[in-house]
Each structure stands twice: as C-alpha cells, then as structure tokens.
Amino acid sequence: MATQYQRDSVTRLLCTLVLSSILMACGTGLRAPQEAPPPAPDIFSLIDRPADQYQALAERAPEPDAFNWRVLAIRSALQQGDAATAGQQLEVLRRQASPQQQSILGVLEAALALTQNNPAGALQQLATVDRTRLSRGGEIYYLQLQANALELQQQPLEAAKVLIERQELLSGDERETNRGHIHHLLQSLSPQSLRQAQGPGNTDLANGWFRLMAILNSDNLQPGQRQWQLQSWRTAYPDHPGQAYVVGTPAEPVVTSAYQPAHIAVLLPLSGRLAEQADAIRNGILSAHQGQTSRLSFFDTNGRAMNSLYQQVQQAGADFILGPLLKEEVDALTELDPAMPVLALNVPAYQPGLPHLYYFALSPEAEAAEAARHMWDQGHRQPLVFAPNNELGRRVATEFGQRWQQQSGRPAILAYFAGQSSIESDVRRALASAGSPPPAAAGVIQPLGDGGWTGAPGPIDSVFMVTNATETRVILPYFDFVRDSRAARLPTYVTSRSYIPDDDAPMSELNGLQLADMPWIFDGAPQLRQEVDALWPNAGITWQRLFAFGYDALTLIPQLSQLREGAPPVPALTGELTASPQGVLQRRLQWMEYRNGEWLPGGQ
Template identity: 30%
Template sequence: MIASLRLLSALCLAALLAACASSPSSSLGELPRTPDASIEQLLDQAATSKTPEKAALLRLSAADLAHTQKDNARASQILEQVPLESLKPAQQVFASTLAAELAMSRNQPKAALSALSHPSLARLNELPKEQQARTYSVRAAALEADGQTLAAAQERVQLAPLLEGNAASANHEAIWNLVAALPSEQLQSISMGNDTLAGWASLALAVKNAGTLEQQQAAIQAWRGQHSEHPAALQLPLPLVKLKQLASQPLTKIALLLPQEGPLASVARALRDGFMAAHLQAQQAGQQPPAIQVFDSSRLTSLDEFYRQAQAAGVQLVIGPLEKPLVKQLSARTQLPITTLALNYSDVGQGNPPQLFQFGLAAEDEAREVSRRARADGMRRAAALVPRGEWGDRVLKAFRQDWEAKGGTLIAAEHIDQPVALAQQIAELFQLRQSEGRAKSLQSTVGGNVSAQPSRRQDIDFIFLAATPQQAQQIKPTLNFQYAGDVPVYATSHLYSASGDVNQYNDMNGIRFCETPWLLDTGNSLRQQVVRQWPQAGGSLGRLYAMGIDAYSLAPRLSQLKALPDTRIEGFSGSLSMSPNQRIERQLPWAEFSAGQVKRLPDTPR
C-alpha cells in the first residue's frame, strides 16, 4: 500500500510539474492551471470572482495546491465547497481525480473508486495526457489497494504510453509486480490474448512454471525471443534482472541434517525419503543437481563442530535440523557459517541470523489460511473451536490476529473438552440455554404446553475449527443436534486422515478444510512414484514426504525468495513464499466433505 502511494505521488508530481492549462473544446471546459499564488490568494480571488466557473477553477487550484503541500484536511475542506455537478466535464474529471487522491491519502480505496465512477470520466481520453496520467495513476493505486490486482494491472498498461523517464520506469515495475502476483490459472487465461497485458501474463507464467533459476533464465530468454517488441522485452523488470545474477551462483553441495534415532526418527525418515526422491527425479531429468551428504543430528555433540565438518566437506547449504531445541539455538546466534534451512521454527519473536531460513508444517499457517478463505467467501463474524492446551492456544492466537487485522470479528471461542462436555460447550457457544430458558418462562406465563423450539444466536457467520478427525466426527453431529447445523465450518487439515473411511467422512459432511496439494491433487507423476515405493505416503504421513520434496525445491531458491519477496513456489505442501523474518509460509488449496467423499473446491484469489 505504501509503495503504491509512493508511486502514485511520483506520477502525480510529474503531472503537476507540467502546465495543466489546456484549450479543449468549449463543451469540455478549461482545466485548472498550475497555480503561481498561495492557497489564501487563490481563495481570495475565488471569493471576488465575477463568474461561478472562474471561482470554481480557483478553488480547485487551491485544493490541489493544499494536496501538493500534504495539507489534505484543508484540501478536502476546499474541495467540498466546489459544486461538482455545475462544473464542465474537464473540471469534473479534475475534481473527481483529486477527491480520489484525497481518499487514498486516508487509505480508503473504495471511496477513491467511487469518486472515479463519475460519468465525466468517460471523456478522459479527450483531455491532455498529463491529466489522463494522473487519473489512471490514482485509479490503479485504488484498484490495487482494493485487492483488484488484475484491474490495477490493466489500468497501468493503459497508463504506460502517457509516461516518460522515472515515472515510466516506476509504472513498468509496478505492472510486473501486479501481474506476477496473479495465480497461474488467471495468467493462463489472460495470456491467450494478443495485447500488451497478454504478453506480461505469458512472461509471468513462464517464470512461475520454471523450477530452477537456470530453467527460469531459459524461459525468460525464450519469451524475449517470441516477444521482442514487448515493453518487458525491451526493458526487463528489475526482479528478473536479479534472477539472472542469482543464477550465476550455482549450488553444488547440500548437507542434510536429520535425526536417525529417537522420537523424531520416523518423521525424519519421511522427510529424507521425500527429499531424496526429488533429487533422484532431477537426476533422471538430466539436470545437474547438487551432491547430498547426510549427517545424523541425533548424534550431534556440537553445532560448531558440525559446521566445521560441513565447511571442510565443501557444503554450501544445510537442510535441517528438525529438532526445535537445535533450531532455537541457531536462532539465538548472530551469524551462521553456512546458509541453513531449518525444518522447524524457533519461537515467535526470536531474532534470527541472516543466514537462517525456517520451513515447517506450521499449524499457524493453516489458521491464517482459514482466515483468508473465510474472508474471501464473505464471512465477517467468527466463532472458534480449538483443543485445550498449548497447541490450541497457538492456533487460536494466529487465527485471531489475522482475522481481526483484516477487519473480522471473533465473537466467541471454546476449547474442546472431553466428549461428554462437548454438547454443553456448543450449546453455550450458541446461547441455546438462554433460548430454552425463554421457552420455559413463556410456558410458565401462559400456562399449559407451548410448542417452542430453541433457537440459536444469529450473529455467527462461521466456525473456525482446529481438531483431530475423532473430535471433528463428534462436532458436526453435535452442531446439527444443537440447531446449528447450518453454520459453515472452516477447518485446518488436522481433521483429515486421508484414510478413505466413508463413514468418518459422512460424519463431517459440509465441513470445509485446507489441505496440502499432495493429498488433494493425486495426479502428479512424482507423487505417484513416491506412493508406489512408500505406500504410507498416500495417507496423512504424505504431508511429511511433501515437505521433504519442497525442501529440495526451496534449496536453490532461498536467495531468490529473499531478493524477490513476491515470488511463490507452487509446492506439494502448499504455495510457498517467504516472510520478512525468513520463514517459509504456506497457502493451501481447499476441499469439502460431501456425501462421504472429499470434494476439491475452486481456489480463491490470493
């Protein structure tokens, strides 16, 4: 948002430096001129003007000058004194554009878009290009801030021919950032056209579909050969220039640091097998993957000694450790000798050395994913059901923070107790006991039997659920019994056992849940190969195999993700991106239990 406003300010400044005087047709009217007087002088002149049109032009100039001087409160006050509907079209466009800019200064993109919906905007292309550039700029910024990424990109493509110099370069980079943020399915659809935006989309798709940095470079070169006259071919976006620099530093040796004994050995084995399966596939595809050396963290006596051995062996990247205490030790250091991708997370808020990256199947990611999906589906008021204990507290905290930060309301939360108490908890959550009490009171007042079915509270749009399969099997029928069966339930993946048990799935009919692509999209050849060799990878344990494969995919691209924060890797454990504190975050696809089956749901825009 801040970046968009900075870009908007730069573009507007470029427009304001040019004289805005115009000589359009009399039906359009005259645009305000670049003022050479103070705000007070302009307002004094407006007060003594002989014609209303002249007074309006002077007030528009005064309001614009106040906005330029960042006195937006005064600019809004002056603009309110200008009767918009009595102006000529050119002046209406100017006033509507200024109103949109002021709305954006208040972080109100919807108000900005409303201002830009005035009928006079239909004649924008008849006005001088400086005014066109200014209007397109604020509309693009408003669309982006409102989450309309594609529309914002389209607006900036229209804006591009109107700009020169630094403003043109800034807009060029903004187009790329917007297009690169679109999901692959949308890019595929756009790229089928033959206009400038289609070219941008096909470039973004080529970069997204390529795996390694080397493959991305080849894809970019091939695209440039096919689109030699496209603006992005003539001036490659800066993030793609950075990719070329990163590709010149190949990764040749990786240390895999995992426990071979102890309570995490089975988890580590699944991670290792997934990792090595991806390595084997790269070899079979004719690539030149890095050499892998495995170290046993369960026999580790000193992290310093391990790093000395790894350096002596020529290791450039460490994958691991898995054990949380070791990850916390690494996080406490100011520097690491070798870049390290830990397969777990340190405590939230703990500082990290710049060489440490962290990746895991964090339940907090899924809580945030529920927040995103429910918001995209139009939900606003939530209730939560989470297990008792530290894990449930962490998941609830992550959901609450994300949900409330995006404007949602968490009305109530219950920690799931023993089965015998579950019905009581849900009844309290939906205030059914109060409803029953009212019915009894009515019976007492009127006498005799009164038919009154208890009614639940109506201010809960959906339930956020984090639960095991066994807990979820009890919760959905209990909701039905407690007159709340129509309330949508959005859940984390923890309720999905991937067992294929139709009876279990029937008990959870209607529940929507996020899940890894590994368990929802089973047609991938690498997945099929892994499941043939390790059948347990087809069940819930498959999430760990997926994480191991994704760790292999992340290995050569950590610097890329750090340099290009908007980059995403479409992995088997989710759509992967990097947070500012160098934690890999996952966004997940969605499914729903329906008639005893798992039904994949369409993706929503990110």
C-alpha cells in the first residue's frame, strides 16, 4: 500500500513539473521581445502606409531610426489631411530632436501650416530653414512646399520659378510630373508678363521657359512669326525640357549664315535730344550702304512705343532690324521676340542668346575691359585704377577690376578722386595703397576682391586713368610730382575720353601717355576720311566716332553669324571686331602713344 501510494505521488509530481515547464515555456514565449523593424527609409521618401503604422515602427526602433519613422508618421498624417495628429506628433518630436534635426522640423512645421491652409505661415517658416543641412530629398520636399505655398497665394510665376529650380534635382517620372506642373502654371500668364520676367538674374533654364511660354501663350501671332520664334527658341535651347511642348514645330534651326537682307529697318531717335547723335550714325549707315541693292528704311524711335513701331516695321516688309539705340528700347524690342534678325546698337544687361540677336555698342565699360586685356599683355601685374567719384567713374573702374581679376586672379586697386581741389592728396593715398587697408568713403582706395582687403600682391606697376582729356591734363603731372622725380613715370593708360587732337598745342607733360581709340580716329581708311571731311568739314570728334559706328554696323551685317561662330576678327573703322557666343560684338582698339603733340603707334 505504502509503496503504491509513493509511486502515485511521484507520478503526480512529475506531471506537475512537466505541466509547469510547459506553462513556463509558453509564458516565456509570450513575453519574448518582438523583432526589431527594418532600417527606416529616407525621411523624405514616398509615403506608402498610414501614419499609425509608421508610429508603431517608431516605438520598436532604436535611435536614430526611431526619429526617421516619426518624421514619416507626421508626413503620412499630413498627407491624409490629419493636421491634429501631425501637430501632436510634431510637438513630441520637438522635445526629442537634436540641434542637427532642427532644419527637418522647420520643414515639417511649414508642411503643417500648409495643411492648415496658412501659406504665408509656411513661407515664413521655410525662410528660417537652413537648406544646406537638408538632404537632396529634403531639398526636393522643401521646394515643393515653397511652390505649393506660392501657388496658394496666387503667385504662379514665383511658384514656377521654384519648380524650375526643383527640376534639376529630380529624375524619372518625378521630372515629368514637375515639368507638367511648370507648364500648367506658366500657361496662365500673359505673354507680356513672361517677357518681362526674363533677365540676367534667372538661370538659362528659367529664361528658356519664360520665352517659350510667351510664344505659346500669344494669340495674335501670324503663323510665320510663331514658327520663326519657335525655331529660334529650339536653336537656343536644344536640351530644354520645354522642347516637349513644341513637338509640332520643325526642328530645323533658324538660318543664320551670311545675312543678305533685302530691306533693312533702321531704328534711331531721329528727333528729340539725341537727334544730332542719331544723324551722325545715320550718315555712317548711308555711306556704308552706297552701291548696295538692299533697301533702307529709317524709323524715328523718339516718343514711340516699341510695339507699334515693330508692327510698322513688319508692315513695311523689312527682313532685318538695325537698332534701336537706347538700352530701354533694346529691352523693349527683345521682349517682343522679333521674327527677324536684329543688330541692336546698344548692349542691355540681359542678352537672351537667341541666334538672330546681336548687339553692338561704343561703351566706356568695353574700353575698360580692353585696357585690362592690353595692360596684362604688356606685362603689368599690379595696376592702379584712378577714377572720378561719380556713377560713370565707378562703373568703368569696376568693369576694369572685374576683367583684371578674371584674367589675372589678382585684385586691381581702385582709387577714386573727389575733385580738383583734393587731387594731390587723392593721388598720395592711391600710390600708398599697396600696403594699407582702404577707407570706405569716396576719394580713397577701394580694392576689388571677394575676401576683403589683404594688401596688394606687389608694388603698383601701372596706372589706368578713367578720365576725360581735361582731367588727364590736370592729374597726370601730380603722379610725377608725388613720386620721386628721379623715378621713371609709371606706365599710364587712358581710353578714348582722353583723346587730344593732333592740332592742339603740344604738351610735353603728357609724353608717354598711352591711349586706346578706334583706328578711324588715327587716319584709318584715308579715302573715306577725305570724303567725310569734304561733306562735313566741321564735324567734331564725337560725331566722327558715331559716324564710324554707323558705318561699321551696316558693313558687318553679312558677317555677323560667322563672327559668332568664331571667325577671325574683322578689321573695321571702330576696331578689330569679334563676337561673343551671346552675339555681343567686341572691339579690339588701337593703342597709340602721345609724343610732343602727336599720337604715334604704341606697343601692340
């Protein structure tokens, strides 16, 4: 009995232990930790699940993945229009985010403001975000939010500009979608507003969009004019995404070889305050036109709206435009996107680079750029620019400085003089500027450079004076007086504004002065010179220069496209002429040296 009882007890105990072990094993299984979630994707990747699923993943993930999942949860809530949930989760994230994550939170704050229909708040929030801290995906998201906010504020042009910037960051289907949105936004704008939107402050991509949509949105274009404009656009922007919207237009480029116009429309201010200058240009054009079979028609631009003037040119049957003369008139004509070649007689700030647009000007800035090139070729390495403290002086000095920096990698020293009474002290300051920092006021030194004043790399070895003839006569002797009289004069260079006629009394103090001017002034083309002197015996030096300008403008028309393609320089009255890829004609001037009342050939 006892033995059987003991046996039964042992059996029950073993069963209890086995059951207990099973229960413990089951209990252990229930309490086992869940498997960790996969690594979080990029926080600005495509949202493909509800916010609560992202949040659940965040609860199970270690940092920094947990932060990424929370951001995705907030974006998902925003995408679902659940601003309340997104706001609550964002508040939690604010307390947990590190300083490095603040830019991301700023973008989320902007997205929340957009969901709450507060585009102004979104833009204000985006303005505080440091975009350099964002990933490529973050920048794409940032720009989309910015564009959406601007569109909600009824600013389609500004929204399109943002999307155009965004286009460069995208690939695949996203690029196509973004491109379609740009087209949709710009489709709502008038051709005039799109033309006015173009300018040097935009990228080529943006200017290409604005010009294309100005053409496509114009309802009053003749078929031939529209086709010309679109072909010209396709030639100028061969890889532009907007090519998708001109599929029906022939892809042949605008014919630009050897212009041989039958009817040239010349746009000049033949009346008003510039009538005398226009008359000199007109006479130069007429002289160059002798013996040609083409027809010339002159149109007075004074007081005329360019739109109506261009219509008159079209009605007259012209196939080439020469002019206009003023920068604002050139801008107005460019905005119209004329359906014929144009050689404008000025260079505006923005040149769209279209294959049938060219620009020619006699500008002081161009002469300053030529002086910088020449002085570098002469072996000078630290020039001093001495200019009057006025708008023209600063503009020309700055152009010289920029060109010098580009070709030498070194800053030029820019010094400004205030007036004749302070010339001596201004010259002393200028010559002492190589080792001292510049004051900021007029009449003192102001070097050009991105990194602030670091002192000139070496001693001043040459001078470029932005002066007229009278100022040159007064100032040049001071450079000799201030420096050691036993030292050789610093090589000094001036431009055409300092020209002194050969028949003036010799001034020995100017000996050695080097001047750049057009060959025409130094008895170039002697036969033509005799004809001009006979017809206009009392013409002054300014009239003579403008005559040569008009003469060259007409003569160059058949050679424009070849020059743009890199043909050798063309010798002309105004200088040796080449053209930039943007169609800007550039002059290489003739350098002469003053010796006892005469201008003699200088170093070339």
